[in-house]
Amino acid sequence: MAGRIHIIGAGLAGLSAAVRLSSQGRVVNVYESASYAGGRCRSFHDANLDRVIDNGNHLLLSGNRAALAFLREIGAADSVTGPSPAVFPFLDLDGGLRWQVKPDRGAIPWSILSAWRRVPGSRLRDYLWGLQLARARATDSVTDCLGADNLLFRRFWKPLAVSVLNTAAEEGAARLLWPVIRETFGRGEAACRPLIARHGLSDSFVTPATAFLKRHGAPVAFNRRLRRLGFDGERLTTLDFGDSQLEVQDGDSVILAVPPLIAAELVPGLETPTDSRAIVNGHFCLAEEAQEISFCGLIGGTAQWLFIRGDIVSVTVSAADDLAAQPTELIAERLWSEVATALDLGDAELGPYRIVKEKRATFAQTPEQVRRRPGARTRWCNLHLAGDWTDTGLPATIEGAIRSGHNVAQSVIYL
Numbered sequence: 001m002a003g004r005i006h007i008i009g010a011g012l013a014g015l016s017a018a019v020r021l022s023s024q025g026r027v028v029n030v031y032e033s034a035s036y037a038g039g040r041c042r043s044f045h046d047a048n049l050d051r052v053i054d055n056g057n058h059l060l061l062s063g064n065r066a067a068l069a070f071l072r073e074i075g076a077a078d079s080v081t082g083p084s085p086a087v088f089p090f091l092d093l094d095g096g097l098r099w100q101v102k103p104d105r106g107a108i109p110w111s112i113l114s115a116w117r118r119v120p121g122s123r124l125r126d127y128l129w130g131l132q133l134a135r136a137r138a139t140d141s142v143t144d145c146l147g148a149d150n151l152l153f154r155r156f157w158k159p160l161a162v163s164v165l166n167t168a169a170e171e172g173a174a175r176l177l178w179p180v181i182r183e184t185f186g187r188g189e190a191a192c193r194p195l196i197a198r199h200g201l202s203d204s205f206v207t208p209a210t211a212f213l214k215r216h217g218a219p220v221a222f223n224r225r226l227r228r229l230g231f232d233g234e235r236l237t238t239l240d241f242g243d244s245q246l247e248v249q250d251g252d253s254v255i256l257a258v259p260p261l262i263a264a265e266l267v268p269g270l271e272t273p274t275d276s277r278a279i280v281n282g283h284f285c286l287a288e289e290a291q292e293i294s295f296c297g298l299i300g301g302t303a304q305w306l307f308i309r310g311d312i313v314s315v316t317v318s319a320a321d322d323l324a325a326q327p328t329e330l331i332a333e334r335l336w337s338e339v340a341t342a343l344d345l346g347d348a349e350l351g352p353y354r355i356v357k358e359k360r361a362t363f364a365q366t367p368e369q370v371r372r373r374p375g376a377r378t379r380w381c382n383l384h385l386a387g388d389w390t391d392t393g394l395p396a397t398i399e400g401a402i403r404s405g406h407n408v409a410q411s412v413i414y415l
């Protein structure tokens with residue numbers, strides 16, 4: 001009989017591995033140190049706003065095939081929504097210019113041949129220059145590859161790179177951006193439709209996943225922090241949770257799906273990314289409820305993306321370590337003034353708000369840190385790694401986390 005699979009961590013990597021394995025009839029146990037699942041991708045009730053909000057706005061693209069397969073598996077495919085055909089509205093806060101990026105239907109972006117369909121101020125050769133990404137060297141930053149002295153960079157590549165890599169374009173690894181372009185924009189409009197959780201991240205990704213696991217006899221055990229691993233030769237033999245110890249039987253496997261610094265503490269000699277970048281989100285209450293969920297890219301200010309859902313407007317700032325060090329009130333005022341400009345609210349006063357600082361939102365996706373990503377295998381035959389920081393070839397995103405969960409599940413099935 002196939003052995004039991006112990007999964008440590010109920011973020012998206014752990015949950016997606018657990019869902020895949022339990023749907024294949026494997027016996028799965030999931031242990032999570034927090035009292036909730038979802039890790040860095042979750043919703044919570046905020047008392048200031050008296051609303052359920054997300055820890056941060058998360059944007060998916062319709063070409064994120066592992067993420068969409070996960071949503072289908074847990075029965076939540078309809079819980080994400082977005083404009084179809086794909087459209088990305090932008091506003092330059094410095095001057096007020098608005099434009100839209102509308103990807104072409106096919107893989108070849110014919111529309112860039114007409115100046116009026118290009119990003120304002122950009123030239124055809126700026127687009128062609130983007131193909132450099134396909135040839136990026138492991139040491140190249142996004143700006144090494146694309147240059148920074150044209151309007152296409154300022155109005156498209158830079159906001160895209162900072163949000164995908166959560167790292168400034170000057171230091172972000174160009175190599176990680178290319179697979180995203182290839183799997184989304186590079187496949188035409190149908191693969192790059194923006195998708196947003198209709199009612200929140202937990203409602204889409206987390207609650208249906210934990211319900212699925214419960215139905216399949218693999219409920220998540222909460223408040224179970226793994227403190228130590230015990231090894232004997234080539235095998236992992238014990239999981240030490242402090243108040244209890246669990247023997248890992250012959251034929252059992254363990255998937256460690258915790259953040260990189262915790263994995264490095266638990267696994268002797270494991271090299272992981274050590275540096276991280278913050279993401280700051282500001283959530284504000286609007287006087288009126290919007291009829292539709294919408295979003296907009298912001299250039300030339302502090303906020304980079306703006307999302308409206310119901311009567312909550314949320315703005316995101318990636319690679320935000322400097323901002324995260326500022327006092328919360330100051331951040332709220334700064335972001336609110338940009339929201340007021342973007343939504344034409346005049347001098348509307350700042351009302352109830354919540355600023356969420358995720359100080360270790362993702363690892364710093366620089367060439368140097370990317371080199372430190374380990375694969376899923378370890379030198380112990382029954383211990384595997386998963387998480388957005390492992391070497392998936394993708395950036396640290398929902399898609400990367402879920403794909404790592406699926407990949408590790410696949411290798412455990414074929415052990």
Ligand SMILES: Cc1cc2nc3c(=O)[nH]c(=O)nc-3n(C[C@H](O)[C@H](O)[C@H](O)COP(=O)(O)OP(=O)(O)OC[C@H]3O[C@@H](n4cnc5c(N)ncnc54)[C@H](O)[C@@H]3O)c2cc1C
Nearest residue numbers: 009011012013033039040056058059226387388397398401
């Ligand atoms: C603010 C913000 C905005 C983001 N925006 C986007 C976006 O727009 N698009 C996108 O695709 N991605 C986005 N991301 C990235 C995405 O959220 C992450 O890539 C993904 O959630 C990582 O999942 P994970 O399972 O690898 O890690 P985690 O979510 O960190 O999961 C690890 C789990 O392990 C648990 N754990 C830790 N230590 C232990 C222990 N000792 N024992 C047991 N359990 C333990 C943790 O509590 C956690 O639940 C964003 C992230 C943040 C923070």
